[in-house]
Amino acid sequence: MREQTVDRDDLRGDCENCFGLCCVALPFARSTDFALDKDAGKPCPNLGEDHRCGIHARLRQKGFTGCTVYDCFGAGQKVSQVTFGGRDWRAGGREQVRRMTEAFPVVRQLHELLWYLTEALAHPAARPVHAELRRILARTEELTRRSPEELAALDVPAHRQDVNVLLLRTSELARARIPGRGKRDRRGADLMGARLKGADLRGANLRGAFLIAADLTGADLRGADLIGADLRDTDLTDADLTDALFLTQPQVNAARGSAGTRLPTSVERPGHWTGRR
Template identity: 65%
Template sequence: MSEKRELPVLGADAADLESDCSKCFGLCCVALPFEASSDFAVGKAAGTPCTNLRDDFRCGIHHRLRERGFSGCTVFDCFGAGQKVSQVTFGGRHWRESPGVARRMFEVFPAMRQLHELLRYLAEALAWPQARAIRGELRRAYDDLDGLTRGSAEEITGADVAVIRQQVNGLLLRTSELVRADIPGRKKNHRGADLIGARMHGARLRGASLRGAYLIGADLSGADLRSADVIGADFRDTDVCGADLTDCLFLTQAQLNAAKGDAATRIPSALVRPGHWSLSGVG
């Protein structure tokens, strides 16, 4: 496993955008629903604690999630929303204290998770030198959004997340275009494309747009994905063995965790090589 490095964040604490389960009250294990499937061995309703959640708010099978049939948990990332809701919004009060606290926490958490995801993308956008022309707009958007996440439960649940996401996405798209403009040649556009199971071994996708693309089960082994925009792309079971993901735009740890890579897969320095990836690899 490679050494974990902090995401370069201009003027912000990177730790705020990384999940810290030790400061969270197991919100993802309670507030969110999931159905029995290949990702979850059993299903549960929203607001119902997972059977694996312990009294200390820790997962009882954290190191055996995949082998116990809970691979879906390993590809979820709250981007620090859990500890923000637990420690800031509710000041350390947890959902086991009273039904009223529980209901409000479970309403706030999904909204906070979306807001923190946007903060994470804005933080990365601020770190790209090519985005200096719009850095002021990015900075204002980040500060406004960060301020909202530190507001009251009512302010957070009352926010129109869809509108905020649309506004932020416009800035992220402009950032992507500025960064990818530095890549010579014509860039491929697979935005929102259905590439499920596609055979793209060794594909030249440097600077390509894969925004929102469905890459489930696709073969991208040995592909060149340097500086490709992969925001929202579905990497479940995508073969990235030997692929070069260096400097991918908006690639998250959850996307890496969902993919299948090996020791030869090149990843951004801010992310960690998943422990379940193969240790073999060429070159």
């Protein structure tokens, strides 16, 4: 049987082939992350006619930190070029905007699942469930190519639950090789502001944990499961996340780090980390 795979480059945002959908489809509220209110389906005032952000290089200074954290996992170009065949939302009027606004968040969620599934398939320890992972990856990819109407009607939470069963099994298999992991089961734990400097969190289950503003300076997070963990303003200075499981770019973007922070090769060091030690 030919192994089903997805190129991870297709799961990274490609603004050159997108119609600025994250700046149109998504709503946001005036807060520490956004300088103004915007409804779903309404273009951000900073969005230019070329579908590019007019303040991209100054987003943080202008009060749009939330934009620098966001990542569409390649859903923007998929919806722009595949779902709508390259037809701009401006060309189709309000109805086109409505349909794109409904489809984009759905495809974004599916692409995030594809990101996790491709990582799971890369783990040799997860070989016992590779066949099931390939099947559900193929199913997820097929869902991303459905019509706008089918996407809008899709029960994403139900599909996510099916995927999560296999991701959890992958996590268990990968972390089983790390001694003492049962002592570090912190799934969904409230660790906001926790002082975990230098903590040994190898193989820890931190799925869905709240680590907002936690101090993880120099912590060892190799092999830790970080799927869904909230890393907003988490201090990862000199922390080791080399083999952390299911770490995504949005999580890294939301955290604070340094040149000494070790990351998986699947994510990039955020520009705002530059120079921090």
